[in-house]
Amino acid sequence: QVQLLESRGGLVQPGDSLTLSCIVSGRTSSTPAMGWFRQAPGKERELVAGIRWNHGSDIYADSVRGRFTISRDKAKNTIYKQMNNLKPGDPTVYYCAATHCAVGVITAADYDYWGQGTQVTVSS
Secondary structure, eight states: OEEEEEOOOEEEOTTOOEEEEEEEEESGGGOOEEEEEEEOTTSOOEEEEEEETTTOOEEEOTTTBTTEEEEEEGGGTEEEEEEOSOOOOSOEEEEEEEESOSSSOOSGGGOOEEOOOEEEEEOO
């Protein structure tokens, strides 16, 4: 089993930056790739960014490329997602997720473990 614990989100203003973290515990060696997903009310959960533990190679959704950065600290078993220039919109819940697969993991169905989610609201 793998457990994921996300940091708290919160209310931020448009244009602000926010970094979320996700601490991974348990059988971390069984999950070579991690991802950050988001889900707005009434919408499907979508991948925002993903990263592989060993190579550090990353992928991003087109909507966030250039504004969000995913990274990992292997010594701390922690992944991060730095979000810059946040845009106003519906309250969004961000989820950290882990998968047993190393490639082709771009949908929620590809992931095996999930954090509890943390809400981020961008509003003035």
